[in-house]
Amino acid sequence: MSKLSFCYNSLKYFIIINKRNMALDSLSALRIKYKEKKDILLEENINVKEPITLFKEWMELALKTEEILEPNAACLATVNSKGCPSNRFVLLKDVSSDGFTFFTNYGSRKANDMATNPNVAMTLYWCPLRRSIRIEGKAEKISKADSMQYFHQRPRASQIGALASEQSTRIPSRHHLDVVEQKLKDDLGDDKEVPMPNWGGYLIRPQLIEFWQGQVDRLHDRIVFRRGSDVDKEIDGTLVHKGENGWIYERLAP
Numbered sequence: 001m002s003k004l005s006f007c008y009n010s011l012k013y014f015i016i017i018n019k020r021n022m023a024l025d026s027l028s029a030l031r032i033k034y035k036e037k038k039d040i041l042l043e044e045n046i047n048v049k050e051p052i053t054l055f056k057e058w059m060e061l062a063l064k065t066e067e068i069l070e071p072n073a074a075c076l077a078t079v080n081s082k083g084c085p086s087n088r089f090v091l092l093k094d095v096s097s098d099g100f101t102f103f104t105n106y107g108s109r110k111a112n113d114m115a116t117n118p119n120v121a122m123t124l125y126w127c128p129l130r131r132s133i134r135i136e137g138k139a140e141k142i143s144k145a146d147s148m149q150y151f152h153q154r155p156r157a158s159q160i161g162a163l164a165s166e167q168s169t170r171i172p173s174r175h176h177l178d179v180v181e182q183k184l185k186d187d188l189g190d191d192k193e194v195p196m197p198n199w200g201g202y203l204i205r206p207q208l209i210e211f212w213q214g215q216v217d218r219l220h221d222r223i224v225f226r227r228g229s230d231v232d233k234e235i236d237g238t239l240v241h242k243g244e245n246g247w248i249y250e251r252l253a254p
């Protein structure tokens with residue numbers, strides 16, 4: 001980034017933050033400008049009528065948009081054995097025709113939820129683009145070999161950090177974490193391979209993917225792709241349309 005663009009961005013964020021401060025006592029009045037009518041999301045402008053390709057196109061634009069610091073941050077919702085939902089952010093690490101992959105601790109709260117109920121939902125929001133994507137599907141563990149490959153590709157400090165933290169369990173203090181981490185560093189030295197903890201990837205096989213684009217006057221665009229055993233029967237060419245690769249699509253009111 002050039003010095004000039006750094007200064008420009010710093011000034012822009014300063015202005016945004018100041019505007020936000022002004023709005024703190026009046027949240028109900030906080031509104032950002034959404035896309036103009038000329039930027040509407042039309043079905044005919046979706047080149048390939050299936051959501052994985054469209055997801056990749058939107059993600060590519062998000063990756064190029066420098067105001068979006070973590071375009072792959074996604075909020076993952078799971079449901080526990082009592083039917084109660086919870087959500088948290090994870091980082092999406094891969095997207096393919098099979099689905100969406102993220103990594104986590106296999107003993108965490110979310111992992112326990114997915115062990116009893118594989119149904120999950122995930123949402124991404126890219127504010128500068130006024131775009132959001134919702135994914136619903138079933139999560140399954142990826143192979144240990146694939147998890148291992150990704151684990152050892154991470155920076156050594158992150159590998160040790162993952163090993164030091166039994167995610168979602170109670171700990172007495174921050175100091176406890178630092179002590180565990182230091183002990184692992186001493187034991188492993190600079191050369192020993194960091195053993196992979198109870199940790200790995202999940203693949204979400206999607207059944208529904210919604211593309212949302214914020215438009216002026218609250219008339220946002222929502223295009224939903226769905227697939228499943230009997231979805232073809234719903235195709236009527238008016239409300240429900242045939243897409244590619246077994247997907248159907250429809251537009252929902254905002």
Ligand SMILES: Cc1cc2nc3c(=O)[nH]c(=O)nc-3n(C[C@H](O)[C@H](O)[C@H](O)COP(=O)(O)O)c2cc1C
Binds near residue numbers: 088
């Ligand atoms: C932007 C962001 C990205 C995160 N990415 C991950 C991730 O990829 N994997 C992960 O296990 N936790 C990630 N976390 C931490 C989780 O949000 C959460 O604190 C942790 O996974 C424990 O969640 P659980 O107790 O519900 O299982 C991330 C947090 C943030 C804010």
